[in-house]
Amino acid sequence: MKQYLKHDPWCIVEEGFHREYNEITESVMSLGNGRMGQRGNFEEKFTGKSLQGNYVAGVYYPDKTRVGWWKNGYPEYFAKVLNAANWIGIDIDIEYESLDLNTCEVRSFRRMLNMKEGYLERSFVAVLKSGKELQVNARRFCSIVDDEAGAIRYSITPLNFDAKITITPYIDGDIRNRDANYDEKFWDEVRKETGYGEAFIEMRTRKTGFHVCTGMAVEIEQDGKRVDFQSQPIKYEKYVANRMTLDCQRGQETVIFKYAVNLSSLNYDPDHLMRETRQYLKQVVRKGFEKMEFEQKQAWADKWKMNDITIEGDIAAQQGIRFNIFQMNQTYTGEDERLNIGPKGFTGEKYGGSTYWDTEAYCFPFYLATADQKVARNLLVYRYRHLGKAIENAQKLGFRAGAALYPMVTMNGEESHNEWEITFEEIHRNGAIAHAIYDYVRYTGDEQYLVDYGLEVLIAISRFWSQRVNWSEAKQQYVMLGVTGPNEYENNVNNNWYTNYIAVWTLRYTLEAIEIAKRLDAEKFNALCDRIHFREDKEVATARQIIDNMHFPYDENRQVFLQQEGFLDKELMPVSEIPKGQRPLNQNWSWDRILRSCIIKQADVLQGLYFFEDEFDEETIRRNFEFYEPMTVHESSLSPCVHAVLAARLGLKEKAYEMYLRTARLDLDDYNNDTEDGCHITSMAGTWMAVVQGFGGLRVENDQLRLNPYCPDNWDSLAFKIRFRGALLQISVTQSGVSVQNFSSHPVTITLYDEPLTIEAESRKKADRKVLA
């Protein structure tokens, strides 16, 4: 845990250069616009600890799988997020000295990510070995308005000297992924061009053949006036630049504006990519830095209007929740149904792949409640588009007749993951994908989605479950053997309660969805049946058989669901009995010991109770929570949020707050000692869940919002915004009261503390805080 970043409600601030933490700061101060993004690297040369990272959404490389012992069914490759051309680079040379914060003295250093307005700013005085002092102020952003462009304002002021300063803005395409399995390069150069103050380079990924063309244009101002400059074009292998030498006087500010655009063959014909890049760049340059910056601020203000959460009385908490919302918005905008939410977003390259079950299980509620309906819908359509691959994936494992197993990790629908106990066994992910469809329909009321897309996915997943279970003669019930539940500290278990439950639930919901589809559009339903050879009578009968006869391990004694068969054969002990020095367990215990212990990595039975809360009475939830929570070590960043929501639901306010704290500042404080690899993007949505579903008690029931909000004891107030079926509401809670603001032009009725409450259009209603049990 590190606490060198300043607490501030809207900004992340590093005061003084923390060289040793630079890669952490780079992760935290990443910029992105859903289409491209980059780590908070320096523009000028830096020879110290740094992970230079630029990423272009949807562009990946199938890196040859690395495995100890091959198992049949493993994928040939792991799709890696590609570190792409670096377009921020501006080298500064002063009479044979290079500006490099690793080799000179650094004064008054300040790096700041402004989340309100969406930019990164840095200022410092560098004292070179020669004694020359240079003031630098840099600001840059990835535009969320022109989302294939970024802009930099980089100013230098000699403080104690006059000199010719050589400035080399460049694009470096010779980039390597730090996590390459065999240390290979993934990019080939296609072409490059340079011109006066501009340069272009088009790179192509090996194997996948994605083209990305990156262009830059440079303008320079001195004394507030545009200056002409001599520009020397430079071309090396996979590298283009412009070099210019300027007379700089003591105290005189020279400002370099660098505009860059990044166009990929995902969106343009690769034959015209260079031309399109030139054109796009021209428009951006014409717009200019100031206008772009203005638009950026406006666009971010619009976003915050829709989904800000305010916390009064706790700046660290305020900063934490905003940081999470900010990063979620930077990572995924929902504009493009081919994209998804990578585990590191644009903040690093570790883990590879862009899509995990994290999307459906943790990120989905955030986008559903804070963005336009089409955003959540696009996340569903993304999986719909991958259905064919999911069916192929299941076929590889021996399933048939249209059964689909969605991949554990993917870029293009194909499985990338290669650890048998997860790849082949952590199949509960299939259920989360079905659940997201349910969640969407419940939240939006858009049943037509089932007819158009959802049902086809549900049937394919249900077919998988129907084939994956088998009849146990011994038990005279259906069983599901050889799975790994969400708790990855157990592998290859039988009858994982959560997996069995979500399988049966999927079957049930598929039957419901069939009825809805028949009711809404029987013709389309019939066409679907024909197309996918759905034999309704037979498949429904099978589903009913399984629904009615599934085995769920249960402890009659304690009246709790058993995480899996045989769980009670373990030596049961709470996490609290494990000495602190032995945690995190995955760094201190052998895998053997972890597997055999009762200690749970992340919510498993409780994940099920969270998803299907309505299907259990409060006492059941409480008994299971009290049984499992003490044994859960939360070594997945996705775990505490679920516990937080359930704890809040059960009135366990201290526990809820403790769990909330575990995720709220995970990356800001480098809680897990791994933020240098990038931020934990998907778990950021979990913090939102903890606040809105936990403290806010937000649920949807019978086409209405239901809320049971409270404000944690050490906060003065909490306010969050929710979009629901065309309305925008703000729920504000203090220690004594609640108010609900309806920003929309129609009245909205919600259930507040189990009582109906109607808030008229564009008005606010107050209520007393109900003290929850």
Next chain:
Amino acid sequence: MKQYLKHDPWCIVEEGFHREYNEITESVMSLGNGRMGQRGNFEEKFTGKSLQGNYVAGVYYPDKTRVGWWKNGYPEYFAKVLNAANWIGIDIDIEYESLDLNTCEVRSFRRMLNMKEGYLERSFVAVLKSGKELQVNARRFCSIVDDEAGAIRYSITPLNFDAKITITPYIDGDIRNRDANYDEKFWDEVRKETGYGEAFIEMRTRKTGFHVCTGMAVEIEQDGKRVDFQSQPIKYEKYVANRMTLDCQRGQETVIFKYAVNLSSLNYDPDHLMRETRQYLKQVVRKGFEKMEFEQKQAWADKWKMNDITIEGDIAAQQGIRFNIFQMNQTYTGEDERLNIGPKGFTGEKYGGSTYWDTEAYCFPFYLATADQKVARNLLVYRYRHLGKAIENAQKLGFRAGAALYPMVTMNGEESHNEWEITFEEIHRNGAIAHAIYDYVRYTGDEQYLVDYGLEVLIAISRFWSQRVNWSEAKQQYVMLGVTGPNEYENNVNNNWYTNYIAVWTLRYTLEAIEIAKRLDAEKFNALCDRIHFREDKEVATARQIIDNMHFPYDENRQVFLQQEGFLDKELMPVSEIPKGQRPLNQNWSWDRILRSCIIKQADVLQGLYFFEDEFDEETIRRNFEFYEPMTVHESSLSPCVHAVLAARLGLKEKAYEMYLRTARLDLDDYNNDTEDGCHITSMAGTWMAVVQGFGGLRVENDQLRLNPYCPDNWDSLAFKIRFRGALLQISVTQSGVSVQNFSSHPVTITLYDEPLTIEAESRKKADRKVLA
């Protein structure tokens, strides 16, 4: 399955060059003497399919582990058998043409491994592109008398031309392991020297720092007379040679004698290695090819006298069993307690490591019954020497107080294997190591071994079991969670019957061994207790607790032991229902499907019934055999032998023979399509087991041999030799009778068909064949 090798009782013969199978032939025709060995490669240059392989026992390299996802407790490296300097090389050049069987026409090719006399012979006529015809006859062996030396007689005869022929005998130290994880080279050159007709090169392994010095000397004869020749010494990087050009007349035979020695720092001070090598080489040269060859034949004749098996009426079977005995003898002689039986011996490099549980479970009985007592004893002492490492290995996994977990794969006692479900879970190996001690004491009567070494190992293994089980509150019994049994088609199961049984058996035997040790040498026993902090009262009480309260999964209904908990939840089906095209399953089914199926890779419950036959009545063995045999697919080469022994025991003669056939010619017929990687050395001992323990019904009971022999229906006779407590017996069985020859100078009493039978010194007794039930 391939059948291009000729059936012959004593030789393996390839008639005509089978280019496409060359790597298979190379494996099969490997030579070895327990100290060094090599594949059946060609002496002259060969650019076709070939795996050049030379191996020096005990010399290994810790190759950096390759793994998909790291788990705590994995070893940093995988100890690889090292492919070492090639000393057989003799390049032949005739006026700018090289002799290379890949590029010229080959006539009258014959390659033959003579198992009776222990040499490899090859003859052919090569027709070069120029039309020149050259007759070549080559013979070589790795001496089992001078076991750091080999010798080659390589003769060339121009058939239709006179020419100057250039001959380049060489040593090539620039060797790479084909199975290197990261394609690295493992050898560095230390020094090299050349002289008249001789050359030396000393190489050192990276990381492990083993030195191996290889020397060669060359003599040449023409017309049966030694000739002087001009020798041009050649030194390249990691390569030394002598080049000589000779006038060769049409029809004139030129014979090259190449002597080579291979000395390693395992046996010599590395500072004097070159000097020692020179000296050793000089002795060998002085002895000369003919004498060496004569001694080789004598030594092999002595070996065969002790352990030959003759089968009349089936040449393929005769060849198969001799091939297996021959390879076992080539691989391990038992002279050196630091060596062990690698899975590929000296025939290939795949799998790495030198020691698996194969040694104790499958190879041990062979050496026990056919070699001097010290050989089996050395195999035990090998593990005793590794006890410290086994304790460290257990510590890494979290065990304590002297608990030992022997490695799954090792070279030096440290674990090399890195697949969690095996490395950490296939712990039954610990039991097999304990069982070998028991087996040795039972067979030899050498109880003193327990006092000197055995008990210390037994206590350490028992400590492991005591810590590895845990008390299940739910079952009110001890359980063993998260193991992999011998059947590796199941992973991470609970209460594997075999593992639980061998654990409890180890505890029981340890208690027995304590009593024996106390009786034989109470003082030494007390010293041991002090040294290893053995608290007899407490540890014995714990062991008794576990012995009395262990859980063994059992099916009351069928009255069979359950392979593991929950086995009956699977869909049970026999292997016979799986279409042939889907086998081997591990190449056709996904790992997911394999894990969930009931199909068993190799004997598991039956392995236990084999080991502990005396503890179960025949009906129990029969019920379990009938339940499990149909579900066993035998995709480990170590499986059928166990089934063969049990089937023979149960009078299931057809099944026993079917199982025997599965291993008998595994490599000769390339049954599993992988002999090109090397031979399945350890499973060869399994064939011996099938014959001697299966058809021969050999057991040891109450300090006597017990035999229930029969001759399989399609053989005329079967005869095998057995050493037992100073006696050598030959048991011969025909379809009608049995005779037992006692070669020793004292009478021996055995139990034949449950009746005592005494055979006087140096005499033979006949008996009727009892027809077994």
